[in-house]
Amino acid sequence: MENTGDLFTIVQNELARFEKNFPLDSFRAGDYAQHPFATLLTCCDARVPSTILGDPFNRVFCIENIGNQVRNSQGSVQYGLLHLNTPLMLVAGHTDCGAIKASNSDYQEEPAALKAELDMVKNSLQEGQGERIAPNQDEARCYAEMAELNVDVQINCLREDKAILKRMEEGRLMVIGLMVDLHNQYGDGYGRIYITNCNGITDTESLKKEPALKAAADRIRRLTENK
Numbered sequence: 001m002e003n004t005g006d007l008f009t010i011v012q013n014e015l016a017r018f019e020k021n022f023p024l025d026s027f028r029a030g031d032y033a034q035h036p037f038a039t040l041l042t043c044c045d046a047r048v049p050s051t052i053l054g055d056p057f058n059r060v061f062c063i064e065n066i067g068n069q070v071r072n073s074q075g076s077v078q079y080g081l082l083h084l085n086t087p088l089m090l091v092a093g094h095t096d097c098g099a100i101k102a103s104n105s106d107y108q109e110e111p112a113a114l115k116a117e118l119d120m121v122k123n124s125l126q127e128g129q130g131e132r133i134a135p136n137q138d139e140a141r142c143y144a145e146m147a148e149l150n151v152d153v154q155i156n157c158l159r160e161d162k163a164i165l166k167r168m169e170e171g172r173l174m175v176i177g178l179m180v181d182l183h184n185q186y187g188d189g190y191g192r193i194y195i196t197n198c199n200g201i202t203d204t205e206s207l208k209k210e211p212a213l214k215a216a217a218d219r220i221r222r223l224t225e226n227k
């Protein structure tokens, strides 16, 4: 598979598969409208697909941008939460995030729009990082910690939106922070997913006491605990 013709064969096959499997009965039952149960904000990294929540068709309102930034897609986030009224929002970061690595490098020569998005990632990292990243440690681990803190910043950013915060406080919206550990930085294996935040709570002992997270207690973990 090298030329675009060959690649388009893949596209054609996938489009045909979508048409063949189109869930017309459930779509009709929902009056042909969209009824997502979750808004998902993830990095657009190809290794963090929206399928972490299963088939996203009419189930997940997906928002993707580099470094999973609320502020770079704020209107889309507001649409999912305030118009589609999803009771759940997930913000997913991941290990080896190119946006986080790039925002820590010299990216001044990048095209303007890309630079602007990286500026936002950089701002988030400065906001979240403080002095919590342990110095002189493994670089991959360091970036994973930054990604985890970046998710916290995005959830704090959601809480700054009064209409969104109101829903959280009234129990109509739960916001969960996830870390997709593609590279076994948490030490439990490649491709594991951890819960790192719930509605702004980042202390793992408190998270484990959250009734809604009871069944998921095993996945509550943080790299940046107690820093």
Ligand SMILES: [Zn+2]
Pocket: 043, 044, 045, 066, 067, 068, 094, 096, 097, 098, 099, 100
């Ligand atoms: Zn990424």
